[in-house]
Amino acid sequence: xxxxxxxCSMMPFAAALGCADMGDRTLSDLGEFGLxxxxxxxxATSPAVILGxxxxxxxxxxxxANVLITVDVLIENRHFRKDWSTPIDVGRxxxxxxxxxxxxMGASASALVVAFAGPGDLPAAWxxxxxxGLAQEADLVGACIVGGDVSNADLITIAVTxxxxxxxxxxxRSGAQPGDVVAVAGRLGWSAAGFAVLSRGxxxxxxxxxxxxxxxxxYALGPQxxxxxxTAMIDxxxxxxxxxxHLARASQVLVDLDSDALxxxxxxxxxxxxxxxDPRMWMLTGGEDHALLATFPASASLPAxxxxxxxxxxxxxxxxxxxxxxxxxHSRGGYQHFIA
Amino acid sequence: xxxxxxxCSMMPFAAALGCADMGDRTLSDLGEFGLxxxxxxxxATSPAVILGxxxxxxxxxxxxANVLITVDVLIENRHFRKDWSTPIDVGRxxxxxxxxxxxxMGASASALVVAFAGPGDLPAAWxxxxxxGLAQEADLVGACIVGGDVSNADLITIAVTxxxxxxxxxxxRSGAQPGDVVAVAGRLGWSAAGFAVLSRGxxxxxxxxxxxxxxxxxYALGPQxxxxxxTAMIDxxxxxxxxxxHLARASQVLVDLDSDALxxxxxxxxxxxxxxxDPRMWMLTGGEDHALLATFPASASLPAxxxxxxxxxxxxxxxxxxxxxxxxxHSRGGYQHFIA
Numbered sequence: 001x002x003x004x005x006x007x008c009s010m011m012p013f014a015a016a017l018g019c020a021d022m023g024d025r026t027l028s029d030l031g032e033f034g035l036x037x038x039x040x041x042x043x044a045t046s047p048a049v050i051l052g053x054x055x056x057x058x059x060x061x062x063x064x065a066n067v068l069i070t071v072d073v074l075i076e077n078r079h080f081r082k083d084w085s086t087p088i089d090v091g092r093x094x095x096x097x098x099x100x101x102x103x104x105m106g107a108s109a110s111a112l113v114v115a116f117a118g119p120g121d122l123p124a125a126w127x128x129x130x131x132x133g134l135a136q137e138a139d140l141v142g143a144c145i146v147g148g149d150v151s152n153a154d155l156i157t158i159a160v161t162x163x164x165x166x167x168x169x170x171x172x173r174s175g176a177q178p179g180d181v182v183a184v185a186g187r188l189g190w191s192a193a194g195f196a197v198l199s200r201g202x203x204x205x206x207x208x209x210x211x212x213x214x215x216x217x218x219y220a221l222g223p224q225x226x227x228x229x230x231t232a233m234i235d236x237x238x239x240x241x242x243x244x245x246h247l248a249r250a251s252q253v254l255v256d257l258d259s260d261a262l263x264x265x266x267x268x269x270x271x272x273x274x275x276x277x278d279p280r281m282w283m284l285t286g287g288e289d290h291a292l293l294a295t296f297p298a299s300a301s302l303p304a305x306x307x308x309x310x311x312x313x314x315x316x317x318x319x320x321x322x323x324x325x326x327x328x329x330h331s332r333g334g335y336q337h338f339i340a
Numbered sequence: 341x342x343x344x345x346x347x348c349s350m351m352p353f354a355a356a357l358g359c360a361d362m363g364d365r366t367l368s369d370l371g372e373f374g375l376x377x378x379x380x381x382x383x384a385t386s387p388a389v390i391l392g393x394x395x396x397x398x399x400x401x402x403x404x405a406n407v408l409i410t411v412d413v414l415i416e417n418r419h420f421r422k423d424w425s426t427p428i429d430v431g432r433x434x435x436x437x438x439x440x441x442x443x444x445m446g447a448s449a450s451a452l453v454v455a456f457a458g459p460g461d462l463p464a465a466w467x468x469x470x471x472x473g474l475a476q477e478a479d480l481v482g483a484c485i486v487g488g489d490v491s492n493a494d495l496i497t498i499a500v501t502x503x504x505x506x507x508x509x510x511x512x513r514s515g516a517q518p519g520d521v522v523a524v525a526g527r528l529g530w531s532a533a534g535f536a537v538l539s540r541g542x543x544x545x546x547x548x549x550x551x552x553x554x555x556x557x558x559y560a561l562g563p564q565x566x567x568x569x570x571t572a573m574i575d576x577x578x579x580x581x582x583x584x585x586h587l588a589r590a591s592q593v594l595v596d597l598d599s600d601a602l603x604x605x606x607x608x609x610x611x612x613x614x615x616x617x618d619p620r621m622w623m624l625t626g627g628e629d630h631a632l633l634a635t636f637p638a639s640a641s642l643p644a645x646x647x648x649x650x651x652x653x654x655x656x657x658x659x660x661x662x663x664x665x666x667x668x669x670h671s672r673g674g675y676q677h678f679i680a
Binding site (some may be wrong): 049079152 | 362363365366368376379397400404410412450451453458468484485486489493497503
């Protein structure tokens with residue numbers, strides 16, 4: 001569920017021209033991030049666009065005000081299963097993905113619009129409860145659902161767009177500096193552990209299963225991190241390593257993660273032992289918890305809730321990216337759509 | 341593809357409570373507009389929300405600026421077919437739906453975000469050309485694509501959110517007054533005629549087929565209508581009668597349409613004759629052309645491009661709604677998702 005926000009070029013419609021160099025390649029061949037690269041490589045921009053594709057949200061100047069905007073889509077059987085989650089869970093999860101993107105810019109969302117599609121035989125009560133879940137999650141940050149669209153689709157599809165006012169200081173992915181500390185707030189690996197539990201046909205431990213059903217992004221810590229001087233920030237939706245890599249590449253730095261600094265919660269270690277898995281794998285590669293990963297100057301006081309898990313250095317021979325315990329990570333290290 | 345924007349109530353999360361009174365009803369049982377009614381009936385609002393669900397767009401105050409926002413979703417084999425349309429056509433059509441909603445408020449869009457989902461075996465060039473189509477259509481109003489999300493789905497699904505600055509005078513659906521004239525700008529029935537042609541296996545007349553593939557909303561006439569004093573306005577996405585009814589109900593008036601005032605273009609009359617159809621049926625009930633329907637004081641000068649097709653009166657015994665040649669229309673009179 002990566003977003004394809006990044007600074008865009010001045011070449012209008014070159015995306016169409018870009019078709020020629022794709023040959024017969026499919027979405028699966030390119031993978032999620034390769035596709036995003038292709039789709040955004042030729043987009044036009046305008047003076048109103050302050051931040052285009054490539055960050056957690058875009059930033060646009062509208063009538064003199066700077067506005068953040070982001071969209072995320074959840075699809076039945078890809079992002080959720082009706083037999084695993086209640087419709088309220090699904091609505092909350094769908095809203096959380098977009099609300100966390102706004103938080104990761106150091107901001108707070110004000111409003112959501114929702115495109116909802118589903119099959120004709122879906123109980124209307126399911127759609128209503130899902131909408132209630134969207135509204136409940138939005139209410140956690142004081143946002144409202146202000147509109148939407150409904151349509152007919154074989155599988156339930158929920159695209160949530162969030163908008164909010166840009167604060168005076170927007171924290172992008174691209175401001176990390178060598179010497180900064182790397183810190184995280186929120187859960188790591190809980191959703192992945194819950195997915196592992198559910199995939200094996202179990203419904204407990206409840207804490208992990210519930211974490212997979214409804215993430216708990218630390219929304220308030222996004223603006224606090226901005227206030228305390230965060231130099232870069234990203235919402236962890238694809239996995240710690242994958243999203244640290246996005247931040248590292250945007251900032252042209254090396255992010256070194258210290259796996260010993262990841263304190264493994266009892267809930268994760270118990271489940272991991274039962275499945276003979278290293279719980280740190282969940283914490284390093286599991287997505288969908290929507291924790292916040294931020295970098296701060298070494299001298300900064302961190303907001304309560306953030307823990308230091310690494311440091312930023314200038315890139316080495318392998319270029320910008322992520323190392324774990326000083327070993328460069330060449331893996332994909334996170335979930336990508338289209339790649340099995 | 342109706343949007344579910346309307347003034348929302350103060351009851352938080354009552355949508356969840358509303359589940360109880362739906363019994364076993366499905367989306368098909370409720371129909372598109374019944375579902376929208378259910379989904380929006382209990383939504384919370386906030387001081388930032390100037391216009392909630394129930395109009396072509398919502399209006400939200402962000403950092404002191406008023407912003408319009410709308411979303412529309414297009415789904416393969418529901419809204420387009422890959423064998424009928426090029427990916428550029430599909431991108432243009434997807435963008436047009438949202439851009440026309442902004443125009444119908446008397447405004448112009450500045451930016452789009454796009455949620456794109458498709459199957460792994462979709463050629464990447466298709467996705468890139470679709471993105472180019474989105475960008476081309478956005479460029480017609482000076483808007484840019486600023487971000488998005490990609491995901492995996494069995495059928496191509498494109499949710500386009502448009503935002504733009506709210507003008508000093510936003511034209512809603514609810515301002516029509518008895519005594520106003522009813523006027524339309526843009527094509528009526530062309531997309532429906534093109535659909536009829538394509539459905540019969542033909543690829544010509546090209547003008548009609550192309551109109552179904554890519555609508556040509558009169559974007560610039562939205563702000564002009566606002567400037568010239570339009571009292572209410574709506575984008576015709578579901579059909580003239582259906583959208584006139586939305587406007588009439590929002591304004592609590594009767595809209596009387598004069599079918600003789602609908603001048604039938606030669607292209608429509610020729611195709612209608614070949615299929616033994618009254619071309620005015622296409623014009624009265626066909627959607628997806630994204631013409632603009634507006635009401636003006638009888639004394640107003642209409643912007644060039646608008647033609648008077650009816651008048652506004654106080655509602656009669658049948659209540660607010662639409663009459664055609666003074667006969668109240670009790671039909672649904674437009675396309676609704678979920679109802680066969």
